[in-house]
Amino acid sequence: MASIDNLKNKIINDDKIASEKILDEGKQKAKSIIDEAKRKSDGIMSDMKEKAEKDGKDQKERMLSRAKLEARNNILRAKQNSIDLVLNKTLENISNMNDEEYTEFIKKLLLNSVETGDEEIIFSAKDKNRIEDSSIAEVNTELKSRGLKGELKISSETRDISSGFILKRGGLELNCSIDSQIRILRDSLEGEIANLLFEGI
Numbered sequence: 001m002a003s004i005d006n007l008k009n010k011i012i013n014d015d016k017i018a019s020e021k022i023l024d025e026g027k028q029k030a031k032s033i034i035d036e037a038k039r040k041s042d043g044i045m046s047d048m049k050e051k052a053e054k055d056g057k058d059q060k061e062r063m064l065s066r067a068k069l070e071a072r073n074n075i076l077r078a079k080q081n082s083i084d085l086v087l088n089k090t091l092e093n094i095s096n097m098n099d100e101e102y103t104e105f106i107k108k109l110l111l112n113s114v115e116t117g118d119e120e121i122i123f124s125a126k127d128k129n130r131i132e133d134s135s136i137a138e139v140n141t142e143l144k145s146r147g148l149k150g151e152l153k154i155s156s157e158t159r160d161i162s163s164g165f166i167l168k169r170g171g172l173e174l175n176c177s178i179d180s181q182i183r184i185l186r187d188s189l190e191g192e193i194a195n196l197l198f199e200g201i
Contacts, residue, residue, distance in 0.1 A: 123154065124159060
């Protein structure tokens with residue numbers, strides 16, 4: 001009987017040892033699985049955080065680039081608008097000159113525009129009556145002193161221009177209307193006027 005009890009106790013003890021061993025192995029395996037899952041989870045979280053930071057940085061840089069571009073475009077528009085105002089004011093000032101001021105202006109423009117000194121001057125109908133022959137005679141005298149022909153004459157033609165004139169020689173015409181001159185000079189004027197208006201901006 002004692003031997004049966006001993007055998008029974010041995011089986012129970014062996015089973016207990018075996019079950020504890022299995023339980024320990026199960027705990028170890030579970031711990032290993034949990035640790036691996038945590039490591040993978042931490043890796044995923046780290047990657048997501050890094051990606052979020054990178055995306056945030058990229059988005060911030062994109063926003064800054066857009067803001068800089070918008071600011072630059074706004075400044076450019078402001079410059080263009082200001083230049084338009086200056087050029088329009090120039091045209092307005094020329095239009096508002098009295099006859100004496102305007103005649104002096106035309107004389108200077110003629111002296112700077114003629115090539116040979118024997119061109120015909122085509123004015124608008126308004127300016128044809130405004131510019132005296134004596135003023136053209138003064139320009140001719142000055143042209144002769146510069147070694148040019150000094151034979152400018154006012155054409156019987158008129159043109160639809162607001163101010164200035166057209167120089168005609170043979171079949172060639174040079175448009176010296178103020179509108180045309182400002183269009184031609186606009187590129188160089190833009191840089192100069194922008195520098196004056198926006199120095200330091």
